[in-house]
Amino acid sequence: MFTEKDNEDIKARGSNPLTVKQQIDNFISGFPFLQIIKPATVGDGIIQLNEADTLAHIRQFDEKTAGGASLLKFVPASGAASRMFKALYEAKDALEAGASEKDVKSKKDIQYFFDNLTKFAFYPDLAQVAGKSPNELSALEVLKLVLTEDGLNYGNLPKGLLKFHSYKESNRTSFEEHCVEGALYAQKSNNSIDIHFTVSPEHQEKFEEHLADIKSKYEQQFGAKYTIAFSQQKPKTDTIAVTPENEPFRKDDGSLLFRPGGHGALIANLGELDADIIFIKNIDNVVPDYLKPETVKYKKALAGLLFSLQEKIFSYQQVFDTHHYSALQSVFLAEAASFLENVLNVKPPTNQYYTEKEELYHYLKNKFNRPIRICGMVRNEGEPGGGPFWAKNSDDSVSLQVVESSQIDFSDQKQKALVESATHFNPVDLVCACKNYKGEKFDLAAFVDPATGFISKKSLNGKDLKAQELPGLWNGAMADWNTLFVEVPIQTFNPVKTVNDLLRKEHQPEE
Known part of the structure; x- marks a missing residue:
């Protein structure tokens, strides 16, 4: 299938022929649909915070931040407008x-x-x-x-470089709005603000020029120091394209055609970042200053909840890491299993009760030793976006998953009905923790579900081809994370998908 030169080109991209062969096999066999068990709803997979809970989580966040916790804001900003x-x-x-x-x-x-x-x-x-x-x-x-x-x-141009909002002093791009927003909840105790943007290669220079123009203004405004970095999707995450007959698609010069693997490729970029808490939000989901307080409030609340959850998870990680299963009391294992099932929402495989102590120990150790994410979910009011569901995993366990429409078998009427009964959707409002109790970064690639990719039809120079996207960043690429869903107000979700969305009242000056 591949020539010697093909293999050399594949290795030069940082990939390997076996990975590319697997991608071709995916085209042939297709990706399986995810089996939805039921929608996640308030009280059954989605946490609804009252005002007292919200304020308590904010206090926890503020205390951790004052204590030196490292914060970082991660913004996927690769797409053209x-x-x-x-x-x-x-x-x-x-x-x-x-x-x-x-x-x-x-x-x-x-x-x-x-x-x-x-x-x-x-x-x-x-x-x-x-x-x-x-x-x-x-x-x-x-x-x-x-x-x-x-x-x-x-x-x-990319969305990040478009003027989104009007102000009396000067109008702002969405890039600037993320810089301002970052100062309001991602500023560390040393007054530094770390923001990481993923950008396309052809746009990075323009982003850097824009940053040079505005950086000092916002540093003076917030009395802070910005550390803003950029990265690009890595060539090794590109996927091979094939003909309609599933043969490798070759360009006019005979070389293989590779295409960007979609936003799921950014899990590699995310994995290289070093922070205790990482906030993730799309480039086009920003609002003017007078609407920012609600966003800031819930970002801090989600992060505070994550810190509280993390303390308990870390205690379990440490015990499982430092004790042989024979040294642990059954009552401790039962408590850990209950926490995993009832707090982290991970249900064990059907008909699998782990009657053997050693089996239960290894199951629990594996499930606790994972990155954590808290995902904000908003009431479904007709906006596009993936939804929160209980779904079956590859090991037959059931857990909370962000599910995109491409993962659902709509020809199955029961699955379709479950989707139609969903109450919430995903606004891409994530707070993540990617380290274990020792402060070591997890290898995020180890927690991707490779069976959640997506195949689409494209063309090049008039020739039909099929393309493959990697598991999405906040669904398949994070499928094996410990996950909590929290309801957040619809006011925190104001994406700009068409130019006329900028005319919505949420993107216009305060009246």
């Missing part, structure tokens, strides 16, 4: 093909865009590149200035 402007691209193409402005603006979203043009945070920049009021320009001229290199070039 082109999908945000899909409707605008279609309108531009139609106008260039001879359609009238009246016909183009008959589409509701296009008319809404032009009717509210002055409300976008990027409007002052648009006027500057136009050299006049954009209202004096034709619709086609405005669209070209927004999307192309002749103007703002927003169609080719």
Whole structure:
């Protein structure tokens, strides 16, 4: 299947031929669907904090932070913003093909865009590149200035570099909003703020230039020192593409075609970071300052809950690590098993009761010795996003999982009904702890479920191909983590998926 040169190229990427062969086998066999047991709901997999609980967890977080706990904010920011402007691209193409402005603006979203043009945070920049009021320009001229290199070039920039919000002093990109937000809950006791952005290679220089422009301003504003780092998806996480017949897809020069493995590849980037607590949030989920307090409140509460949970888990890790099973009392093992099942929500394999003491010891030791994540979940109000479910794992245990639609067999009416009965979805609001009780980092690759990948149809130069994405960052890549779900307010979730989302009241100045 592979030539000697293919094998050399594969090894040069940091991968190996056996891994790539497994990827091809995945194309042939497909990925199995995840078996959902039931939706996670409030009181059955989702914790609902009252005000007293919330404040107690915030105090715990503040105490740990004051005591020197290291904090870090991790922001996936690799994607281009082109999908945000899909409707605008279609309108531009139609106008260039001879359609009238009246016909183009008959589409509701296009008319809404032009009717509210002055409300976008990027409007002052648009006027500057136009050299006049954009209202004096034709619709086609405005669209070209927004999307192309002749103007703002927003169609080719990442979301992190787009102006999202308007302020009296100056308007901010989503990158800046993450810097501000980080100062409000990720500032350490030494006043340093660590933020890590994953970016595309072609965009990193622009991010670095933007950082140089704004860094000193926010350091002065918050009396803090920013340490902001960037990384890219690693070539070794790229996956091979195949033809529709599942043969390796070759480029015109005969070399193998590899494609980025999706955001699940970022588990490798996450695994290289060193902090006691890592906050994860998408680049487009930010709000103006007047709405930030609610976000900050719940970020701190989730982190405080994680710290409390971690203390108990660490105590179990230490006992299991330093004692032979024969030295442990049955009452201790029963207590640990109860904590695992009733607090960490890990149900043992069906019909497996671990009657042998040694079996139970090794099962518990394995389950406690894992990274931890607390995931915020919001009430389902029609927004897109994966959902929280109880699901069966590869070892037949049942635990809480973030499940994406691609993992669900919708042809199975029972599975479909379970999905339709879900009450919450995942806004990608995670707080993670990736070290054991000794302060050693876990090898995060060891906790990925490789059976949760995804296959999609693509093309290159007019030729059809199939692509493979790695298990998603917050679902399959974290499938074997200890997991808690906590309900957070819908106000903490304000993603920007289309340009007109920036016109929502949550992204507009305070009235």
